[in-house]
Amino acid sequence: MCLTKSFIVKTKVTSFSQIDALAIYLKVGLGDLIITERRVYIDSLQKYCANSKATVIFKDDFIKGANSYEAFMELKKHINFHYTRVIGIGGGGTLDLAKLLAIDTTNLKNLFFEKEQVCKIASLYLVPTTPGTGSEVTPFCALYFEDRGLQFLLSSQALFADEAILCPKFLTTIPFDVLLASSFDAYVHAFESYLSPLATYQSSILSMHVLENLLKIFVQIANKGLAEVDSYLETIQLCGNIAGIAYANAGCAAVHALSYPLSTRLKIPHGEANYLVFFEVLQLYLRKKPEGKISNIRDLMAKVLMCDKLDAFAEFSKQCDYFMVKKGLAEYGMKESQILEFTDMVLSRQHMLIANGYETLTASEISDIYQNIL
Ligand SMILES: [Fe+2]
Structure with missing residues (x-):
């Protein structure tokens, strides 16, 4: 069998040395859904988000440890507005959740198990706050399904972020x-x-x-x-x-x-x-x-x-x-x-x-x- 190999980078990568500059660049507001972690928010984001019209969801309010299908569906129930941009700011698990929120998950199990086509519903911006995940530039998303007792991986070009934004200042507080x-x-x-x-x-x-x-x-x-x-x-x-x-x-x-x-x-x-x-x-x-x-x-x-x-x-x-x-x-x-x-x-x-x-x-x-x- 012939092995097909290729190399692709679909995500624009932008770097900032300061969080202030990153916040000005992102200019969060109405229509933005921010998924982050409470610690990251308090340490670094509150002053940019508190008076904006963006909606902020904390991963740790719904999920402790690895992302699961059940917890994600619970989290989704708390999002009742139309958003045009998803901004994930956090570790690999948070970025994976942002990927899911940026696609149509009406039939999420079918995406994983029936290989149905993944459709994007919002633009996706990913800001990693831990150094190793790399999730901000991958087309993968991992999710644990309690009924099957296993974690599965979704791989789709639709999971590539439109933009990954790096700032090493986030690493100073971990x-x-x-x-x-x-x-x-x-x-x-x-x-x-x-x-x-x-x-x-x-x-x-x-x-x-x-x-x-x-x-x-x-x-x-x-x-x-x-x-x-x-x-x-x-x-x-x-x-x-x-x-x-x-x-x-x-x-x-x-x-x-x-x-x-x-x-x-x-x-x-x-x-x-x-x-x-x-x-x-x-x-x-x-x-x-x-x-x-x-x-x-x-x-x-x-x-x-x-x-x-x-x-x-x-x-x-x-x-x-x-x-x-x-x-x-x-x-x-x-x-x-x-x-x-x-x-x-x-x-x-x-x-x-x-x-x-x-x-x-x-x-x-x-x-x-x-x-x-x-
Ligand atoms: Fe890894």
Whole structure:
């Protein structure tokens, strides 16, 4: 079968160094539906929105943790006016909700399960306030369906934002552990899209740029601590955005597939869940296909970490240990008896394991990974 590869960026990306300038540019008012988080609103948005005629909805009033179909339908009941613009300002989950609010969701289940055409009903502006999501430039939206006990992904060109607006000032108010976990998510987006069979010349350049620059920042933080972290925020945010463009085109793979049950069942935040499984997947890839594209990542790591190529992944893991703890899954409440269920959930993500995967993982390899990090 012929593999069709292409590279597309549909979203205009605009950057501001200050939130004031961003607010003037957006000029929110009548006809605008803003979906955000209460903390972000109080910290950064209140003075621009309070006296405007825009309608503001807080995600956290309806949804704790991952977005679900049921919670979204409840949220939708509270929106009873015609809007022409949806503005999502927040983390990846908030941006995903904004995507749903900008399309016709009258028959939302049909969009997910009957592959009905997705129709846009409002223009869409996305402002990420965490660095790693990349959702502002992807055509994807994840939603958990309680009746099926699983999360599903909707992929449609209609989910591309008309405009993504970046401002690193939003990152100054998020907790350090959230910042790091979200940055690691961006790192994994770059890692998986680089190794994907769907990678193109263009996406690979973006992925490599992110892998190099985030690695340098991780090393700086490991060596110097938090002292200079503010000076890295703009680069971290740009890396998250660029990695988003890369994985929008080449896709995510096994790390994301294995982290998905950890987030939906154990409620581990997405970036942290990726971190917990990343090094196991890395080792497995290395055992199965050491001389493929993963060898280029090893070369890059060895150069940045100034170590032998054979030690590069172990050295990277050690550097990360300085600022992110790898707890066992049992500490999050996972039981050994859940390994089978989690493995089945991973196997339901066939497109990530096969179409986008560097190497296909078997059921027993997936189970072994969970056993190793339990
Ligand atoms: Fe991710």
